[in-house]
Amino acid sequence: MTQHLPSSQVAQVEFKSFALSKALIERIDALGYRHPTAVQQASIPIILDGADLQAHAKTGSGKTAAFALPLLHLMENNETTYDAREARCLVLVPTRELAQQVADSFMSYGAGLNGVIKVRAVFGGVSVNEQMQVLGRGVDVLVATPGRLLDLVKQNAVQLSKIQHLVLDEADRMLNLGFQEELAELLDMLPSQKQTLFFSATFPEDVAELSHRLLQAPQVVSVENQV
Ligand code: ADP
Numbered sequence: 001m002t003q004h005l006p007s008s009q010v011a012q013v014e015f016k017s018f019a020l021s022k023a024l025i026e027r028i029d030a031l032g033y034r035h036p037t038a039v040q041q042a043s044i045p046i047i048l049d050g051a052d053l054q055a056h057a058k059t060g061s062g063k064t065a066a067f068a069l070p071l072l073h074l075m076e077n078n079e080t081t082y083d084a085r086e087a088r089c090l091v092l093v094p095t096r097e098l099a100q101q102v103a104d105s106f107m108s109y110g111a112g113l114n115g116v117i118k119v120r121a122v123f124g125g126v127s128v129n130e131q132m133q134v135l136g137r138g139v140d141v142l143v144a145t146p147g148r149l150l151d152l153v154k155q156n157a158v159q160l161s162k163i164q165h166l167v168l169d170e171a172d173r174m175l176n177l178g179f180q181e182e183l184a185e186l187l188d189m190l191p192s193q194k195q196t197l198f199f200s201a202t203f204p205e206d207v208a209e210l211s212h213r214l215l216q217a218p219q220v221v222s223v224e225n226q227v
């Protein structure tokens with residue numbers, strides 16, 4: 001099912017209307033977010049439901065919170081225990097700036113969860129050793145660029161066999177930057193049973209093809225011409 005959302009439907013919805021924990025709602029309020037954006041309004045219930053999702057909405061439309069909020073909620077309510085190096089949520093991004101930005105957003109939105117969910121960012125261009133040490137102290141949400149993540153996996157700094165949620169953020173830029181092979185190698189390491197979320201500003205043929213390959217019976221959210 002595809003949801004196309006005109007802006008007229010957006011303003012009235014409240015974050016409170018989603019099945020998000022009180023701590024998350026309070027945090028959103030403290031950050032001054034009054035109403036969910038269109039992509040958040042459509043995506044949050046789908047993700048909370050555990051479905052796969054393909055979402056496209058332009059830059060600045062609030063895609064990070066659209067996936068971070070429901071994923072934090074799902075992780076907060078999952079009682080499974082994990083070893084220190086076993087990540088449960090993997091967010092793949094094309095650049096180090098974006099890795100840091102998305103990790104900061106997860107930390108900010110999850111600030112009321114008392115540090116129970118550890119968020120780590122790994123990317124190239126900085127020392128591997130430091131990232132290995134940080135991962136050794138535990139990781140729940142791992143935000144990563146593909147190349148550095150492959151290095152770290154090969155050195156056993158982190159394990160991907162328990163990943164329950166996979167996000168491809170800025171999938172279009174990831175393909176434009178030539179990450180196809182590294183992506184394929186990483187995706188092969190993940191469990192086949194997981195929730196996969198695909199976020200992109202544009203939806204050219206190669207992105208559609210990758211999305212089709214990765215997602216199982218996905219819900220589709222497409223937000224046009226507005227934030
Ligand atoms: P995108 O990934 O779609 O480019 P971001 O997730 O980076 O967008 O969000 C863009 C900006 O909008 C950020 O500064 C973020 O804090 C802000 N933002 C996100 N959701 C809301 C909201 N519901 N209300 C107000 N500001 C928001």
Ligand code: MG
Pocket residue numbers: 063064169170
């Ligand atoms: Mg974004």
